[in-house]
Amino acid sequence: MGEKTLREAASERGLRFGAAVAADPLTDADYPDVLQREFDTVATENELKMGRLRPSRHEFDFEDAERIIGFAREHDMYTRGHTLVWHRMNPDWLTPWTYTDRQLENILREHVHTVAGRFRGQIDAWDVVNEAVADDGTMRESFWYRRLGQDFIDDAFRWANEVAPDAKLFYNDYGAEGLGEKSDAVYELVKGMLDRGVPIDGVGLQMHILLRGEEGRNPTPEEVAENIERLADLGLDVHITEFDVSTAHLEGDHEERLEKQAEYYRNFVQTALDTELDAFVTWGVADCNSWIYKRADGDDHPLLFDEHYQPKPAYDAVMETLTE
Numbered sequence: 001m002g003e004k005t006l007r008e009a010a011s012e013r014g015l016r017f018g019a020a021v022a023a024d025p026l027t028d029a030d031y032p033d034v035l036q037r038e039f040d041t042v043a044t045e046n047e048l049k050m051g052r053l054r055p056s057r058h059e060f061d062f063e064d065a066e067r068i069i070g071f072a073r074e075h076d077m078y079t080r081g082h083t084l085v086w087h088r089m090n091p092d093w094l095t096p097w098t099y100t101d102r103q104l105e106n107i108l109r110e111h112v113h114t115v116a117g118r119f120r121g122q123i124d125a126w127d128v129v130n131e132a133v134a135d136d137g138t139m140r141e142s143f144w145y146r147r148l149g150q151d152f153i154d155d156a157f158r159w160a161n162e163v164a165p166d167a168k169l170f171y172n173d174y175g176a177e178g179l180g181e182k183s184d185a186v187y188e189l190v191k192g193m194l195d196r197g198v199p200i201d202g203v204g205l206q207m208h209i210l211l212r213g214e215e216g217r218n219p220t221p222e223e224v225a226e227n228i229e230r231l232a233d234l235g236l237d238v239h240i241t242e243f244d245v246s247t248a249h250l251e252g253d254h255e256e257r258l259e260k261q262a263e264y265y266r267n268f269v270q271t272a273l274d275t276e277l278d279a280f281v282t283w284g285v286a287d288c289n290s291w292i293y294k295r296a297d298g299d300d301h302p303l304l305f306d307e308h309y310q311p312k313p314a315y316d317a318v319m320e321t322l323t324e
């Protein structure tokens with residue numbers, strides 16, 4: 001590794017560079033060192049999801065989330081809270097509800113108030129609502145939507161703003177990174193929110209590259225740049241929130257795949273520098289922590305550091321891009 005860290009190189013270019021973090025590996029040997037040395041931004045991977053926070057209707061368990069946020073603050077890092085409202089990873093007691101719509105709305109309000117309020121002043125940016133738009137650009141038929149209608153989105157942002165007025169409030173989604181039906185739908189959604197005076201500050205582009213295998217369906221850097229600019233023109237901040245590049249669908253042997261992967265990282269970090277993107281977050285620290293690696297039983301290597309926390313060709317490509 002060179003003398004400069006990724007954290008330093010990104011900061012010199014005015015770009016926040018982050019990783020999704022889990023509580024458990026914070027006590028591992030290499031994980032916390034690499035994390036605080038190479039990254040200046042932390043996103044909570046699972047620990048702030050409703051299912052993890054709420055073992056039962058009237059109980060909140062903040063311990064794991066607080067370990068992550070505590071670590072981040074101790075190391076002077078920017079914090080992204082993920083996520084207040086999602087259709088997945090909710091507690092078992094929530095979905096087979098017998099609540100009235102009114103009660104469900106109260107549960108959601110109480111959730112947003114309690115969680116965003118608890119971390120007031122400690123979480124810099126919140127993914128308030130995650131993945132509310134379906135792949136075809138219509139509203140996703142989640143149970144929040146079916147029961148509460150589209151208002152649940154505006155409401156969640158207003159509630160978060162009531163208790164955490166200084167946090168930046170984001171709408172976050174996948175498949176809306178480039179141009180197309182879904183990204184148009186997200187654009188219209190957030191524009192409508194701004195028109196209605198809803199306190200939204202930003203849009204998160206997940207960017208799980210090649211996850212479903214087809215290279216053709218991935219957005220080009222040019223499209224992503226155009227999308228970032230149109231969102232920024234609305235006055236919104238834009239973050240890349242969950243970047244990873246699955247190697248499983250790239251051609252060649254392991255080394256060749258890592259070289260191809262490095263080009264994706266290079267191109268999109270260049271896009272970040274060429275646009276008004278404010279933060280670039282990878283979804284994990286090292287390959288062995290990645291959800292994609294785990295799902296593929298170690299046969300997919302999406303991140304900047306390998307299983308032994310050594311920098312990969314993608315790391316060198318990012319460093320070159322940031323320092324040239």
Ligand code: XIL
Pocket residue numbers: 045046130206242291
């Ligand atoms: C993933 C986590 O990385 C996994 O550990 C978990 O089992 C499932 O969720 N989009 C999101 C993230 O917004 O919350 C997801 O995180 C990945 C896809």
